[in-house]
Amino acid sequence: MSKQYALVIDDERDIRELLTLTLGRMGLLVESAATVSEARQRLAERRYALCFTDMRLPDGTGHEVIELIAAQYPETPVAMITAYGNVDAAVVALKAGAFDFVSKPVDINVLRRLVQTALRLSEEKKAGADASSTKLIGESEPMKQLRATIAKVARSQAPVYVAGESGVGKELASRLIHELGPRASAPFVPVNCGAIPSELMESEFFGHRKGSFTGAHADKEGLFQAADGGTLFLDEVAELPLHMQVKLLRVIQEKAVRPIGARAEVPVDVRILSATHKNLARLVDLGAFRQDLFYRINVIELRVPPLRERRDDIPLLATRILERLGREADRAPARLSADALRALNSYDFPGNVRELENILERAVALCEDGSIGAEDMRLVVRAPAESAPSVVEAAMPSRPVASHHHASARSNEGEFNAGIVLPDSAYSGDLAATVAETERAVITKVLEATRWNRTAAAKQLGLTLRQLRYRLEKLGIE
Numbered sequence: 202m203s204k205q206y207a208l209v210i211d212d213e214r215d216i217r218e219l220l221t222l223t224l225g226r227m228g229l230l231v232e233s234a235a236t237v238s239e240a241r242q243r244l245a246e247r248r249y250a251l252c253f254t255d256m257r258l259p260d261g262t263g264h265e266v267i268e269l270i271a272a273q274y275p276e277t278p279v280a281m282i283t284a285y286g287n288v289d290a291a292v293v294a295l296k297a298g299a300f301d302f303v304s305k306p307v308d309i310n311v312l313r314r315l316v317q318t319a320l321r322l323s324e325e326k327k328a329g330a331d332a333s334s335t336k337l338i339g340e341s342e343p344m345k346q347l348r349a350t351i352a353k354v355a356r357s358q359a360p361v362y363v364a365g366e367s368g369v370g371k372e373l374a375s376r377l378i379h380e381l382g383p384r385a386s387a388p389f390v391p392v393n394c395g396a397i398p399s400e401l402m403e404s405e406f407f408g409h410r411k412g413s414f415t416g417a418h419a420d421k422e423g424l425f426q427a428a429d430g431g432t433l434f435l436d437e438v439a440e441l442p443l444h445m446q447v448k449l450l451r452v453i454q455e456k457a458v459r460p461i462g463a464r465a466e467v468p469v470d471v472r473i474l475s476a477t478h479k480n481l482a483r484l485v486d487l488g489a490f491r492q493d494l495f496y497r498i499n500v501i502e503l504r505v506p507p508l509r510e511r512r513d514d515i516p517l518l519a520t521r522i523l524e525r526l527g528r529e530a531d532r533a534p535a536r537l538s539a540d541a542l543r544a545l546n547s548y549d550f551p552g553n554v555r556e557l558e559n560i561l562e563r564a565v566a567l568c569e570d571g572s573i574g575a576e577d578m579r580l581v582v583r584a585p586a587e588s589a590p591s592v593v594e595a596a597m598p599s600r601p602v603a604s605h606h607h608a609s610a611r612s613n614e615g616e617f618n619a620g621i622v623l624p625d626s627a628y629s630g631d632l633a634a635t636v637a638e639t640e641r642a643v644i645t646k647v648l649e650a651t652r653w654n655r656t657a658a659a660k661q662l663g664l665t666l667r668q669l670r671y672r673l674e675k676l677g678i679e
Contacts, residue, residue, distance in 0.1 A: 205250035205320070209233045210240045210266055211282060212259055216307070220253060223312055237261035244274055251319040252279040253303070256290055264297055271298030278319040278356070282307070295359035295500045311456065314430075314470045318358065321383035337370065337377065338521055339514035343506040347374070350503060355381035360453070360498045363476040365505035368555030371476040372436060374505050379432040384472060387431030392424055395440035402445050404461055407452075413462025425458045425469045438475040438498065439484055446491045453497050473498060483661070486650070487643055508550040508557065515545050518554065522561050535564070535571045544575040641676045644669075648678075 207229045209220045221231040229250065234240040237260050244252075252270060254263040263281055270279045278300035283290045291302040301315050337348055354361055355378045363371045372391060379389045397405050404414075408423030424433060435441075441449065452458050453473060457466035475498045484490040508515070519537055527534030537545070541564070550556050564577040644662065651657040659669040672678075 204228075204230050206230045206232060206247055207316075208240070208243055208249045208252040210235075210237075210252065210254040210258065210263070212236065212255065212257075216255070216282065216305070219307060220312075223309055224316065227313065227316055229316075235259070237265055240266050241269065244270065244277075248274075249277050251300075251316065252277055253282055254279060255282045256284070256294075264294065267294055267297045267299050280315060280319070292496065292500055295357065298357075299359075300356070301358040308468075310468065311470075315358075318383045318470075337373065338518055339511055340517065341511040341513040343511045344514060347503075347505065351377050352381060354378060354501050354503065356383075357501070358472055359500040360473040360475070361501045361503055362481070362499040363474065363503045363505060364481070365476070365478065366507050366551075366553055367478040368550075368553035369505040369507055370554055371478075371505055372434065374503065375432075375434045375474045375476060378474060378503075379434075379472075382432075382472075384431045388428050389432045389434065390424055390428035391434040391436060393436045395437040399442050399445075402442070403448065406445070406449070407458040408460040410460055410462035413460075417462070421460075423458060423460060425452060425471055426467065428471045429469050430471075432472045432474055435473065435475040435498075437477050439477040439479045439481055439490060443491065446494045450491065450494045450497060453494075486661075487646060508553045512546055515557070516542060518557060519545065519561060522558055523565070526562060526565050530565075533571060535561075535568055535573050538572055538574050540575040541573045541578060544578060544580055548580050637676060640672070641678060644672060644676065644678060 205228075207224050209217050209224075209231060210233070211217050211220075212235045217233045217235075221233060224231045232243055232247070232249075234243050235258075237258050240254070243249075252266075254266040256263045258266075267279055267281065270277050279298070281291060281294035281299045281302040283294070283302050283304050291304075294302055300319055303312055303315060337344060337351075351374060361375075361378060363375055365371050375391075376389055379385060392405075404417075404421065404423070406424050408421050408426055409417050411417055411420050452469070455466070456470065457468045459466045481490055481495055481499070485492045485495050508518075516537075519542075520534075523534040523537070545557070545560075552559070560578050560580065561573075563579065564573045567579075568574065568577040644658070647658045647661050648655070651661065655669055655673075656666055659666045662669065664672070
């Protein structure tokens, strides 16, 4: 096997010698440069398996080097060397195309893990391009663009925020990012942030030591430790309470966790992918989600298109779903009649691919002789709600509510819709007072931000002007 080369770009001699020694012990041949111009010359002369660059150089910046490599040598992973705690610089580097970053003073163990991950990239790059087409079904232009973007972001270690409505396949896209990247052989750990009780979150995420609290009968490994070396997927990240948002931000920045009851932090090597069907940027504006955490997890944003934006894929998706249902039932797959296909093509699918699966599963159970007609699918056209929804449901992270309160709601990109609309009568006692107070605070904050322009405020809150007036009168806001 031929030797692999690494390039270290830093004007500090001590850093160059430390990296050269460490990388040399890992079997790499190391070359160095002290300036941007020297780096340009080295890159033109040889193909490198990976590259490290300092942020500040005598004749330019590390960002120039990153942009050069991303444009002319995209097969070379490049990591930024940053000052300790300089998270802003690290985020900018990741956005520019850096594979990862390492802070000064350089932690040798962190450096070794980073190098091992980087070296796996070139080995898996070729296999990745073919695999992506088999995971996300569809030949429409939006899906082709999505697969191409996933193939690119999979090579980075930057946090990715997957945006999209409920049912579009955000977890599937996240799994594909993991499978196409250098962490594919390590664990992919998905967690629904809305399904963990608030009081158990710290233990679930970071683990605990035996005897650290009542009921802690043994040491427990947290989700971060379970995902060490791999990927942690935070689904419905908007549901995290503020106190956990603070702790999560620290873990991402320090790359270490402190289990409950432990005296020391435990290093973790985890790539963070997150998703929610809510408009996270709007939640930041309303103070319901920390801006610094949003900035950190949203280094790269990946939008998964809703089904109504890729209607050309509906016949292919339907065929694949029916084939799967047939295999599970050990019989020939059902067929869609022409009128059934026309009905599907004209339907808006507020629940997206997940709703399509449910519709077809119901149709298979109701159809005769394996032929699905339009009437077998029982498509329901949803009328818009007349009553004004509570702003709290529209704007604030919500916990699961009893099923008889659920109302289907379309959640468009760029607007709030929690998918749950409760009438005022659903609240009682202290809960009603708490909800009213929270709602009053949210509305007042938006009105102040829009200089009391009711039309603009209603739009931000996802309400009609008439609905906003109703809430103002009810809450006594003047």
